[in-house]
Amino acid sequence: NAGVTQTPKFRILKIGQSMTLQCTQDMNHNYMYWYRQDPGMGLKLIYYSVGAGITDKGEVPNGYNVSRSTTEDFPLRLELAAPSQTSVYFCASSNTGQPNTEAFFGQGTRLTVV
Amino acid sequence: AQSVTQLGSHVSVSEGALVLLRCNYSSSVPPYLFWYVQYPNQGLQLLLKYTSAATLVKGINGFEAEFKKSETSFHLTKPSAHMSDAAEYFCAVSAIQGAQKLVFGQGTRLTINP
16 A cells, blocks of 8 residues: 655755645545654644645745645645755645544655755 | 653663653643654654553554653653664644644654664
8 A cells, every 4th residue: 555655755956946745645535734854853744734625834834835636635835945944844644633543654755955 | 732842862772671762741631642653764653642542552563652641741661672663753742623733742763772
């Protein structure tokens, strides 16, 4: 089973460039999430979606945009890359929005902005 | 608001020794608590979760955790460490309905010495 798949796994961007981090899941989960993980820090929620066409901000949304046109896909867009966005990005999904639900994570995208 | 503190960013134990990873939480409502494990170059995987059914929770790979409300703690233990346990471990809390928005601790890197 594929689960949650993220592409690319690694990327180097120059300051001011833009890119889209792809995330797709094959579990038919309505809920999807983007987190970033900085060195020595826990994961922080960037954006989340409760279903196709519905997205909302998390704790650290500045500098990012998302869309959710299908249940399967939840891409994260960086419009003007900045060094502060150097991080590891994780996409996750869950079957429900209940707080006791397990979240399933992708393998992550390591992004460096230079 | 919820928060999680993991004591010790790096823990090192000998193979066969007890593993103890500490997690304290803060939550204004009854929390749901999770331990996730991240093996090198992989995404996060659920180890176990506390959902109020029982204070002692058993997870995969021989790990368990005990919820202590009076101490606001959810420490992770394993009686005998194995080399394959080397990974980063994250404690997380979730309490808000509507989406599985996890708040993570900063993580503890576990090293196993032969």
